[in-house]
Amino acid sequence: MPALDLDWSDRDLLPPVVYPDTVFLFDRMTEATLEMLAGKGEQRVLDVGCGNAVDCWELERVGCWVVGVDPSEIMLKKAKGYVDAKSSQVLLVRAIGEQLPFKTHSFDGVMCKGALDHFYDPVETIAEMARVLKPGGKVVIAIANLASLCCRLVKREIPADHNYRFDYSVLKTIIRDHLEIEEYIGVSLLWGFPLWGKLLAKSPAGISKVVLKFLDRIARRLPTLSDVIVLRCRLRPAGHWGSSEFVVRGLQIGP
Numbered sequence: 270m271p272a273l274d275l276d277w278s279d280r281d282l283l284p285p286v287v288y289p290d291t292v293f294l295f296d297r298m299t300e301a302t303l304e305m306l307a308g309k310g311e312q313r314v315l316d317v318g319c320g321n322a323v324d325c326w327e328l329e330r331v332g333c334w335v336v337g338v339d340p341s342e343i344m345l346k347k348a349k350g351y352v353d354a355k356s357s358q359v360l361l362v363r364a365i366g367e368q369l370p371f372k373t374h375s376f377d378g379v380m381c382k383g384a385l386d387h388f389y390d391p392v393e394t395i396a397e398m399a400r401v402l403k404p405g406g407k408v409v410i411a412i413a414n415l416a417s418l419c420c421r422l423v424k425r426e427i428p429a430d431h432n433y434r435f436d437y438s439v440l441k442t443i444i445r446d447h448l449e450i451e452e453y454i455g456v457s458l459l460w461g462f463p464l465w466g467k468l469l470a471k472s473p474a475g476i477s478k479v480v481l482k483f484l485d486r487i488a489r490r491l492p493t494l495s496d497v498i499v500l501r502c503r504l505r506p507a508g509h510w511g512s513s514e515f516v517v518r519g520l521q522i523g524p
Contacts, residue, residue: 278343288466289474293481294457298411298497299324301456302382305501306409307331312377317366317398318384322348325359333378336360338369366394374403382411383497386431392443399447399504408448408502412440414455418494419462437493440500448502455488455495457481 303324306314312333316325319337321344328335337359339345345363352359364370366381367390379398388394398408414420415427416436427434441450459465469477488495 275340275342278341289469289477290457290460290466290481293478293485294460294496297456297485298383298499299327301454301497301499302380302409302411303327305452305499306378306380306407307333313375314378314380315369315371315376315398315401317369317379317381317394318387319348319361320344320384322351322357322359322361324380324382326352326355326357329357329359334358336362336371336376338362338364338366340365365389367397369397369401371401373400375401377403377406378409379406380409380411382409383413385410385412386433386435388432391433395444396447402504404504406504407451409500410440410444410502411456411497411499414493414495414498416493417458417460417496419459419496421494423461423463425461435498437498440498444500444502445505447505449505451501451503453492453498453500455490455492456485456497456499458484458488458491458495460496 307328314328314333314335316322316328316335316337319325319339322337325335325337325348337348339348339361340363342363345361348359348361351357352361362370366384366388379402381394381398385391385394402408412435413428413431414436415425415434416438419425433439437453444450469480472480492498
């Protein structure tokens with residue numbers, strides 16, 4: 270099993286040179302995740318792996334009452350600085366996704382964006398997210414797709430700061446005992462392909478934007494090939510829960 274990282278930092282999250290495809294990917298990933306979760310207003314939302322709490326603030330702006338959870342003291346300090354600067358009422362809690370310190374059925378919505386593959390035990394984290402979700406609520410998960418078209422073409426290895434290699438089939442496996450997929454979409458295409466970012470940077474900004482949006486429309490319809498997969502899920506009906514395990518990156522996870 271991987272080590273439990275309580276000091277993760279986003280310091281090295283972005284490369285030294287940020288090209289247009291990277292900016293577009295992060296912006297669209299955030300946009301797609303929040304679109305799937307927000308819109309009702311006045312709902313209680315939990316952000317598992319909240320990082321710097323930027324997404325928490327965006328949810329609060331549309332009327333949600335938001336709690337952000339992160340195991341890293343480094344990231345929580347950044348998050349506190351951010352929400353304080355915004356005079357935000359976002360509540361920040363230090364906790365791990367595998368043991369959420371909240372009562373059952375506490376939240377109308379739960380999100381986990383770009384974090385699940387960093388966790389010690391994603392299966393237990395899914396179970397906990399389902400436990401704290403109210404009946405009729407939604408769980409939204411956004412995750413890097415390491416079976417994307419680009420990953421297949423360049424045979425990309427799992428990033429050093431990721432504990433697990435996720436794709437759509439793995440996601441379906443780990444959620445199936447607790448959640449049902451309502452909708453899933455892909456975000457972005459060809460991110461990280463050699464020289465792709467440099468080519469976009471050298472092109473007129475208007476052309477780069479049109480190309481990236483066009484590829485994103487393709488990715489939305491072909492999520493198994495996209496750079497990021499976003500799922501919106503509901504609770505699986507009582508009586509359908511079982512005991513699951515999965516094997517990913519040669520590691521078995523389960524009871």
